Amino acid sequence: MSERTERSEGREGVPGGNGMSERTERSEGREGMPDRNGMSERTERGAGRESMPGGNGTGVVGAGAVAGKRVVRPYGDTTGDGMVQVSFTLPVPHDKRAEGAAVQLANRMGIDPAMLVHAKPMSDGFTFFVVYGRVNHLVDLDQVQVVERDFPLLGAKEVNAVVKQRLRRKLSVVGACIGTDAHTVGIDAILNVKGIAGEKGLEYYRELKVTNLGAQVSVPELVEAARRERADAVLVSQVVTQRDAHLHNTREMSAAFREALPAGKRPLLIVGGPRFDETMTAELGVDRIFGRGTTPGEVASYLVHALVTSRKAGA
Ligand code: B12
Numbered sequence: 046m047s048e049r050t051e052r053s054e055g056r057e058g059v060p061g062g063n064g065m066s067e068r069t070e071r072s073e074g075r076e077g078m079p080d081r082n083g084m085s086e087r088t089e090r091g092a093g094r095e096s097m098p099g100g101n102g103t104g105v106v107g108a109g110a111v112a113g114k115r116v117v118r119p120y121g122d123t124t125g126d127g128m129v130q131v132s133f134t135l136p137v138p139h140d141k142r143a144e145g146a147a148v149q150l151a152n153r154m155g156i157d158p159a160m161l162v163h164a165k166p167m168s169d170g171f172t173f174f175v176v177y178g179r180v181n182h183l184v185d186l187d188q189v190q191v192v193e194r195d196f197p198l199l200g201a202k203e204v205n206a207v208v209k210q211r212l213r214r215k216l217s218v219v220g221a222c223i224g225t226d227a228h229t230v231g232i233d234a235i236l237n238v239k240g241i242a243g244e245k246g247l248e249y250y251r252e253l254k255v256t257n258l259g260a261q262v263s264v265p266e267l268v269e270a271a272r273r274e275r276a277d278a279v280l281v282s283q284v285v286t287q288r289d290a291h292l293h294n295t296r297e298m299s300a301a302f303r304e305a306l307p308a309g310k311r312p313l314l315i316v317g318g319p320r321f322d323e324t325m326t327a328e329l330g331v332d333r334i335f336g337r338g339t340t341p342g343e344v345a346s347y348l349v350h351a352l353v354t355s356r357k358a359g360a
Pocket of ligand 1: 227228231234282283284286316317319340
């Protein structure tokens with residue numbers, strides 16, 4: 046179980062090894078059908094429920110709330126109607142009971158009413174579902190915690206110019222997929238000339254020296270390569286998250302660098318992958334985490350910011 050899962054509250058008992066719970070009871074309390082303005086009786090009456098925002102899906106929450114609070118709820122058919130779509134797979138063959146189970150699961154996730162819009166057998170004993178329905182939850186945008194970009198986005202020419210003028214040598218970058226991870230498409234998109242999303246990768250930058258070690262690199266190999274290449278930054282990709290492999294591997298990597306090199310001699314440690322939580326840098330012992338959709342330009346700009354412009358000359 047992941048740390049994040051352990052932290053989450055109010056989980057019902059996890060079922061046995063076949064993924065089936067002992068109880069397959071009928072779904073409960075689905076009286077709250079939406080009326081014409083998309084609000085259900087359940088929501089209007091529900092004790093302790095979050096109150097509805099304004100008609101455009103944003104508004105002021107509850108009595109005594111601070112005016113101007115930015116609160117949103119999902120949009121499906123009409124603005125602010127709370128409609129969401131979720132997909133999941135259940136370890137059961139596709140039949141009526143499986144469909145009922147999918148709706149019940151959705152109800153328990155707070156989707157009410159829940160409409161089954163797609164069910165497809167995946168392989169023996171597995172069915173994939175798509176459920177569309179209404180949630181009552183609100184999100185206060187002011188309470189959302191994210192890592193905002195805190196450095197300027199530079200073009201390739203600017204990056205090269207800053208490195209050349211201020212660092213006066215090439216900035217050395219070593220990249221790899223570590224552990225058993227063989228998903229190199231992401232790190233290649235950042236490092237290889239071909240890049241991604243219309244941007245060229247870091248190899249294209251004249252003042253960056255890129256060493257791409259590829260897939261399934263062990264942590265000792267990575268540390269050795271970083272020493273050999275006098276890496277200013279080490280870029281690690283982790284795509285597989287089964288059993289939190291990405292977290293374990295990242296911790297192992299950052300610990301190895303802390304052990305191998307004294308503070309001040311250590312390269313900047315950067316990890317990336319589609320399922321990282323970008324707020325976990327301190328927990329993982331790295332300097333920065335990049336998530337899905339990252340572009341090479343963002344990474345190059347961050348490197349310049351962290352290694353050149355935010356450092357005092359000669360440091
Ligand atoms: C292509 C692919 C493969 C290819 C990989 C080929 C290759 N050379 O990379 C092959 C067929 C080999 C493969 C194998 C496996 N795969 Co696969 N694979 C995928 C797939 C379809 C696409 C991944 C991809 O290329 N995305 C495109 C890139 C551009 O996106 P990205 O990785 O997110 O990278 C971006 C950002 O995340 C970020 N980024 C990523 N890394 C880094 C690093 C740094 C430093 C920075 C700054 C940024 C950054 O920038 C990138 C550009 O924007 C995904 C499903 C999916 N649709 O995502 C499954 C998926 C990742 N695979 C999966 C699995 C399970 C496997 C296998 C275990 C299957 C098996 N049973 O054998 C094996 C594992 C092999 C191994 N040892 O790692 C699962 C992982 C599930 C999980 N929870 O971990 C996925 C999600 C599929 C699924 N839904 O089940 N796979």
